[in-house]
Structure formats: C-alpha cells, structure tokens
Amino acid sequence: MTDPVSASPNMAPPPLRRGPNQGRPPMGGPRRFNNSGMPATPARPDGRPPMIGGRPPFQRSNRPPMRGGAASRPAYGNQQQSGPTARVGGLPIIQKRSAFHAAAGVMRPRNAPDFNTPIPAGYDVQRGDREAVYFEPLVAPTADSDLKLKIYALGGLEEIGRNCTVLECGDDIIIVDVGLMFPEEGMPGIDYIIPNVATFKGREKNIRGVIITHGHLDHVGAISHVLPKIGNPPIYTAPLTAGIVRARHEEYPHLPKLNMVIVQHADERFHLGKNFIFEPFHINHTISDAFGVAIHTPFGPVLITGDFKFDFTPVNEEPADLGRIAMYGSKGVLALLSDSTAADIPGHQISEQVVYNELDRVIGNAESRIIVGTFSSLLTRVQIILALAEKYGRKVLIQGRSMQKNVDLAHELGYLQFKPGTIIDENDYNKYRPENLLILCTGAQGEEKAALMRIATGEHRFLKLEDNDTVIFSSSVVPGNERSVQRLKDTLVRHGANVVHSVHMDVHAGGHAKQEDLKLMLRLTKPKHFMPIHGNRFMLAAHGRLAAAVGVEKENIFIADNGQVVQFDVSGGRLTEERHPAEYVMVDGLGVGDVSEVILRDRMEMSQDGMLVVIATIEESSGALIGAPDIISRGFILIKDNQEILDKTRALVQKIMDESDHKSPAFDEYIKTRIRNDVGQFLFNQTKRRPMVLPVIIEV
C-alpha cells in the first residue's frame, strides 16, 4: 500500500503540489492576493515560470485517455477562454484565477482540443478562432467499466440527525460525518441513536478516512461509539471540531485514542486511497470551522455541503467561499449532496448579523439581570452574547458543564473572543448588581437537569429567579421538546421573569440554507447529479424539486432512503435497489446496539398498560400446582382494589394447568404461551387494558 494515509494514519499526508507561499491563511481566513489585486501566482510544478492568465505552448496531453474522447468530456470540459483577450461573441472574457488555484497550484490548463481532436459540443466557433482550456481532473478519469462509485447514507435521509454519508470506489471507502440522533417518541429509555456500521464488517481496512464537517452532535456524536468498531480510521477535521470530538471522547477512557488529522487550511488536499482526493471548502453555519467537502473521484468531483448557510455578514468568521464553490461548478461537478434541513422554507437564511442586532436590542433594553439559554455547541451565538455583554458592561456567569467546556475549548483555540474578566467565577457572582450580570446557560430545550430548569424550579445551588429577570431563549425547540419548553416558560413567567424567544434566534432557522440559498448552491455548483441529504423525506423531496427548478435533469435527482445506493460508473449515474443495513442502533446507558426493536416494543407495552406477573409453582414429578399462583401488578391495576379480578385470574391459571399435559416435552413453552394468551384476553375483557403478562413457572 503506497498511499500515505494508510501507511501512517497519524500523520497528515503531505498536500499535493503547493505554491511557494507556505504561510497560508487558516480555513476561511483572508485570501492571499498580490499587489495587483490578482491572486499570487505559483511556480509550476515542473519549475517553469508561472503562468498569468496565459497558458503553456501547445503540447500533447499525456493524460490517460478519457472514455469517448474529447467530445464526451462535458463533465470536465470547461468553456473558459485561455487568455485575457479571448472573445466569445464579441465579449471579452477575462480569465480569472482564484486564490485557491494559486495556492494549490492546480491550474494546469491543457491545450485541448488541439486541432486534430473534435471540438466539444457546445462550441460553435470557427476552428482557429479560439481554443478551449481544460482543467485536468485531480483523479484521473477511468475507462474501467468495472469500476463503480457508490454513494449512500447510513443516516440522515429519513430523519434529522445521525448524519453519515459513505463513498466507495474500488477498494477505497470514506465516511463523511458520524452523528447521533436523539430518540423519538416510542423509544423509552433510549439515550440516542447512532448509524449502523454493520456494512463495514470485514472491510474495515478499506476505510481511508472519516471526514467530519463540523462539531454539532448530529455530525460528531457517534464517533466514540462507531470508530473503534470500524478499525479506528483517521479522522480528518478542522481544529475546533477536533477539540470537540476529543473532549467528548475523553468521557470513554476505556476506548482507544482517536487518530486525528487536522485540516488547517482551505487549500489543503488529502489523498484518501487511490480513488479519492479530499478538499475542504469554507461555508457558514452556527459553529466555527464548518466546512463543505469536495471529493475528487475517477468519475468527477462529488460535493457534500455538510450543514451550511451562506452568510455574507457572518460573526467572527469569513463568508462562505463562493468563489471556490463556483470554481467546482466551472470544472464540472459529478454530484452535489446538499443540506435539506430548511429545504421547505422559502426565502434566504438570515445572517448572524440580524441575530446580533436583535439580541443587541433585547440585551440593551433589559433593566435587570439577564439569563440566556442556548445550545453549548451554538458557538457563533455564544460569541454574539459575549460581545453584547461587554458592550453593555455586563459580567458573564456560565452555568452548565457542556457550556463551560465548549467555551473554554473555543476560547483556547481562538474561536471565541472576549476580554479577560468578562467571564466571572461563581465566587465573585455576589459582587455584581443584577443589571451588570448575564448568565449564560444550557437548558433552553427544557432539559430536566440543565441549569435553566434548575434555576426555574428553584433547585439551583445558588441562583434564584428574581423579579424583572429577562430570560432569553436563543435556540430553537428541537422537535419533540415543545412541551417541556412550554412548561419551562410557564414556570419562568410565574416567577416574574420576562421571557423572550424570537424566531430570528431560532437555531434550525438560523443555521441552514433556505430555498433561495439552496438554489444558489445549485446554481454555483451546476451538478450533473443531485442527491439531497440531511432531512426527513419531505424535506429531501422539497430539495429535489428545487434542483429540478434550477435545471438539474429530473432523472439525475436521487431521493434515496438510508442505505440505498446511488451508483456511478462509465455509463452514468443512477439510484439502485442495492441497500446497506441502516437500521437504528440504539444507545442505552453503556449498552450500544443491545436494545433491539423487541425490547423497545416491550418497553412501549409496559408503558401503555403496565404489566402483570403470574408466578406458578408446580411439583416437578406430577406437574400439579402448589398453592395458588402469585400475582404481581405494576402499572396495571391496584391489587388491593381488584381482588375479584385477581381471584378469577388465579382460577384461570389453575384451569390451564389442569388441562395441560405435564409429560409433553413442550410443556414449559406451551403453558407460558397459554397463560400469556388466555390471561391477557381475560384481563382485556374485564378492563379493556392490555398489560404485558409475564408467566413465571417454578418447578420444585
């Protein structure tokens, strides 16, 4: 195995050809330009002088032959002109080179077509009038009719959460995001749900890497559970995300350490096996360091947006790298996999600047103490709150372990900026007047044990609600938590607090591209194929309609189920009926995957109508019942108020025993089944309830 990733998983493989300037800006950081306003130009790999807007003398391409010849190259065929003076239809076209090209040294225009090859479709000019410049694909295209690229999701296509997308080509597998999902109704006792990775059994060594787009739990939450099961492959992610993953992983000290490869720069590039090259591109979201993923494959580049929005006035980070995203579009994108969370919401997503202005108004107008509840992972929001606290001379007290942890981590890595002394210690809390205090805490979802709930119910160690407190909910209500949030608000208002919860501060509305943004992503990337990800089916379908509306061919839009394979080969791309297992894997306490559908059904049954245990002691030799059966009821009926039903149940059990043949080899099973059925039916007739009936036979 020669690829650097598998050879040394702890080492970042060296990026491909890089420009002379090694002091590159961080992800999303300022782009490098030279004095002329043009991007800096690298020396070319072969040492020849740099090209500026021009191109090398004609030369024969030494690229491996592409299938079908030049005429069938539309995926990569690029109709850019080669020089600053090129003209199309009388309009001058200035060839631009992005900083990305300059830094990575990737722009190596080829003189295709030369005069002996057919001019690609779409060119209607005279030969000799102009020539087209092709971008060479990063991964050589294949003519191998056996090679296939398979794309499928192990989660995130039938739900919000547990996002996990897989690409397979030849012997190479890469995974993008390994998230968790919180339980839905009907999953009592379950902590969360993680992707099913059974499909990798026996193929662990082929996994070249796991790319993590950002630090939200629906993208990182299952890493500690899943990675050790799939051979602990290297994780490629940005610094803040890596910090969040690491901190979470420390809660499982018995697990092996994770192999992290930190993706520092927007112009880095990693070989993942023979068939994949990964490049991150900067997008906006509600947490710093989120990136989209470009995967170059033998069939063309696949773009995965991750969670994203376009924010032209973001807080504390750069706007999304539109230029780079458009560059992929101009090169030809094989497939776009895009975030569908807000695909059914019209319009443009609001900027964090709007949230800032709104919070500015609320915090600026508050007369007494302020309590802000939000998600600990919503770091752009936390930044806004800290900045506004400073603006209005308030000290910030942080409550909630996860909030404290994330703020410390993000501050240490330079993603959160605040002045020394802005955040105060608990012990100093009493030194400040209410109008100079802001409490930043977890629990805006109405979580039982979180700080905000404890404050509201008077169970907090030292914080009590006071009249004129302003309580700001700065995050959306996660579906399923509506009622607990409502109860929490009721409690707060009853104690005299002024509760503020605005749609503009809604995280789900806030972090994800809405319809017009999604169209912009589609227009910029111009994908040949489109596969919506991250959302319930109706969101995916809505996103599919958007893609059709902006010109993606209907048969190239793939709305897949979890596990369902979208396949590309030399003849094109299609949604197949091949399916990988993608059933829920449930985590309950320390148990992973040991709570099955059967257990859940039992829990549901017990939670509906309770349970009734029938304990019958029989004599081993004769099969005769010894004494009356014991009956225990939990959650079904009160025994002391229902003697008659219990007596009749005992008589029924006696009758079943009398009628059964003790000598039969299946006696034990038979008797249990009959007790379950007959007693169940009897109890239903009497009470119209269906408790779980649990027969226990003791032979003495």
Ligand SMILES: [Zn+2]
């Ligand atoms: Zn997210």
